[in-house]
Structure formats: structure tokens, C-alpha cells
Amino acid sequence: MSLHVIFESAKCQGYANCLIEAPELWDFDEDNNTAVLRLENPHDALRAHAEASARCCPAQAIRVEGPA
Structure with a gap:
């Protein structure tokens, strides 16, 4: 299984x-904020960036799945 970013756009608060x-x-x-x-x-080289984006989301709208 490869790296997969899951984004729940309905939770996004902009x-x-x-x-x-x-x-x-x-x-x-910007139109929909x-x-x-x-x-x-x-690519797996972006794992740290993907995980950082998930950690910093106040709305918890982002998850990262896949092998470490």
C-alpha cells in the first residue's frame, strides 16, 4: 500500500x-474558503510534509495512511 492522503473537505474551516x-x-x-x-x-518523499499538514489542521480534516 502506498502513501494516501485523505481530506474531508466538509470539515475544512479555511x-x-x-x-x-x-x-x-x-x-x-479562495471563492469557497x-x-x-x-x-x-x-510520493513517499513527501510523507513528512503530508503528516505535518495533517497534524496542523485545527479541524482534523486530514489523515495520512500507508506504511511508515
């Missing part, structure tokens, strides 16, 4: 902390 932590993985929709996941299955 803080954009994920974008700050991992701009390679995230974008921001919500994050946009660009890569659901990023």
Missing part, C-alpha cells in the same frame, strides 16, 4: 495551515 506546511500537496480555493488536495497519493 485556516490554510495545510498549504503552509505542504504547498506541494495543497492549494486553496477551503483547501484543495492536489495529490491524494504523493
